[in-house]
Amino acid sequence: MEGVPAIFPCEKDRAQFRQHDELPGVELYQAHISRYAFEPHTHEAFGIGTIESGAQRFRYRGAQYTAPRHSLVMMNPDELHTGESACEEGWRYQMIYIQPDDMAQLTGDRGWWFSEALRTDVRLALPLSQTLSALWQAESPLARQSLLGELLAQLRPLARMAEKGKEEGGHRFDRVRDYLRDNLAEPIRLEELAAQAALSPWHFLRAFRARYHVTPHQMLMAYRLYQAKLLLARGLPAASVAASVGLSDQAHLTRAFAQRYGITPVRYQKQVRGAR
Known part of the structure; x- marks a missing residue:
């Protein structure tokens, strides 16, 4: 894009975002990062995604994690985190960000909460990865809405329903x-x-x-x-x-x-x- 300066030090690195009107409160993201280190940031939304190749290192809630290929990453809203490569080739990954109120409206369940930030299990990560890819590529609103429902059904067994305020007591x-x-x-x-x-x-x-x-x-x-x-x-x-x-x-x-x-x-x- 003319007039937009390059951000990543490596030419093959990229980051892409998408939003769709029929999926309010939802943002899709795909990226390949090899040399870039993300400063602490927040999405104030659930951030769920999979590592497609390579490995990522990130700090979340005071702990350091390394996520290799076929890892499932699950971040709760309003949690600062970082991100950087954990290997020479960098890491390729895809994410979906869902606002808490929209998560509750979509599923009918309030108080979604993920206790584990990282699960390295191909049996969990691969189906979710396939659904995320299909959601990114879907060309019709109905297809995207259907795939989002499928994705939430895959995630539901991994979450627990507990209000954050009640859990931590303020x-x-x-x-x-x-x-x-x-x-x-x-x-x-x-x-x-x-x-x-x-x-x-x-x-x-x-x-x-x-x-x-x-x-x-x-x-x-x-x-x-x-x-x-x-x-x-x-x-x-x-x-x-x-x-x-x-x-x-x-x-x-x-x-x-x-x-x-x-x-x-x-x-x-x-x-x-x-x-x-």
């Missing part, structure tokens, strides 16, 4: 995360966040890092870029998106967006809007 940092989301475009100071958790600034900083394995600024940037992703998918211009999420200009948005999603905002917007 935490003082929940208020901090809400404050970050509510003030994306504001110049937030450490003292403000510490006050939300009723801690001194430096005690807060240590405790926050120990819990989430990222700094408050990294989490804020993850929320800003996810909100930017939603606004771009709605068709808003990149420059206005940058301003609305608290970034200095479109160039800042482009750099930060690519570091977390491996694609420029303009290219992402063309992909998801073009599919529609």
